[in-house]
Amino acid sequence: MNEPHLTRLLTRAAEDVRPTRPATAGWERAGRVRRARRAAGAAAVAVALIGGGTTALLHRAGPPAPAHPVVRPSASPVRQPPPVLDLIDDPLGRLGDRVAAPLSVRPVDRALALRQPVDPKTGEAGPVRVLGDDGLVRELDVVTLAPTRDASGNETAPLKPGSLSPDGRTAAFAQVGEVVVVDLTRAAVRRYPLAGYLEHVVWAGDRLLVGDNDTAYEVDRGSGKARKLPVDPRGLVVPEPARPGDLLTLGGAEDGLSVRRFPAAGGAPQQLPVGTGGLPPGYRLDEVYGRGWQRGDRIAQAGWTTTGSMGGAEGVAVVDARTGAVSHLLDLGREDRAKACCEVLGWSADGAVLFRADPTALARWRPETGEVDRVARDVTGPVSLPAS
Incomplete structure (x- = not known):
């Protein structure tokens, strides 16, 4: 699923069901909106999972973060x-x-x-x-x-x-x-x-x-x-x-x-x-x-x-x-x-x-x-x- 397709689905999912329209048409319209919302949600979750998994894999596979040890000056043996x-x-x-x-x-x-x-x-x-x-x-x-x-x-x-x-x-x-x-x-x-x-x-x-x-x-x-x-x-x-x-x-x-x-x-x-x-x-x-x-x-x-x-x-x-x-x-x-x-x-x-x-x-x-x-x-x- 490409980005324009996902955008159209999200746009349609955001539409309201108008109660003033005839019941049959409204019911059909509402069904299409609900299906669009489910499709958009599934697509968003898939994108998030794929992106997050990729980030996690990159994080695990990449080089370790550079260490910054705390350096404490050693005390002189003579005071x-x-x-x-x-x-x-x-x-x-x-x-x-x-x-x-x-x-x-x-x-x-x-x-x-x-x-x-x-x-x-x-x-x-x-x-x-x-x-x-x-x-x-x-x-x-x-x-x-x-x-x-x-x-x-x-x-x-x-x-x-x-x-x-x-x-x-x-x-x-x-x-x-x-x-x-x-x-x-x-x-x-x-x-x-x-x-x-x-x-x-x-x-x-x-x-x-x-x-x-x-x-x-x-x-x-x-x-x-x-x-x-x-x-x-x-x-x-x-x-x-x-x-x-x-x-x-x-x-x-x-x-x-x-x-x-x-x-x-x-x-x-x-x-x-x-x-x-x-x-x-x-x-x-x-x-x-x-x-x-x-x-x-x-x-x-x-x-x-x-x-x-x-x-x-x-x-x-x-x-x-x-x-x-x-x-x-x-x-x-x-x-x-x-x-x-x-x-x-x-x-x-x-x-x-x-x-x-x-x-x-x-x-x-x-x-x-x-x-x-x-x-x-x-x-x-x-x-x-x-x-x-």
Whole structure:
């Protein structure tokens, strides 16, 4: 059917049946109109089907539409924080609040953090404080803790970064000749005798690891017995609670930094040198300090860096425990910063690194984006957060 024929059919189909004409003629005329309308409709449908089918076939048979992938610029592995950090709303922001109650009167369901204030003028440490998940600060009044000290008499505050258990329900403190464990939910104290100038405390899941200058122990909290571990207590990385089997250490300086993995099943440790080949030219991680924290296959730890031609700068690094590669580095410089200013305190639940930004502030760094924010201020003295 050609186009003129279809036009005539549609024209006739549009005519009205006039009721004033004789009935017979009108009936015949109406019949012709109805037949014309049906023919025109069928022709229109056929044309539409043929045209649509042809379009569909052409669409399927033709070349695919050009793809336009979204290009996201890759974040630099080295970032610098802004000169002034924005203060975000975070539960840790209440760490600097005043004490609301003693722990013996008001135990916690779960602690978000521990803090031991230190007088900036005298250097004297006060009682340990407990920030509960209800936002209130308690004073740890059920035990009097002495400073830890080594054989030479050097003293430091008893609160360590690894003192708080991952579930926030228990705190452990190394003391000379013993380990003190406090149930924060019941304000109950238990002591475990262990000879030595004990200084280090680390929770590996629910396992309690303590150490002196060069020996690490695992303390069985049921029996009180301790067994030696073949790891360096100073370089011991706080394990991720969900995978505390193998133990990792990160350390070394003269022979270069290395990650060492001590299999839970025993056997010789595996050692990987720390490499910075993925960083821009001139950037290097020279030494680490403080405690390293594991999350998945990554270790976050503070250290001293070389940035371009300048050495001795402060920084926070993320190291791949599988390869030893430094994947991200937060360049904190060295101007207006005390040496070993910026100890890493752990990972947040959403994958940010928490660290000491300056003498009285805590900050959060997201390695993937480079974003750095302040989460707490007016916080003096050591802080312990639970591993997450």
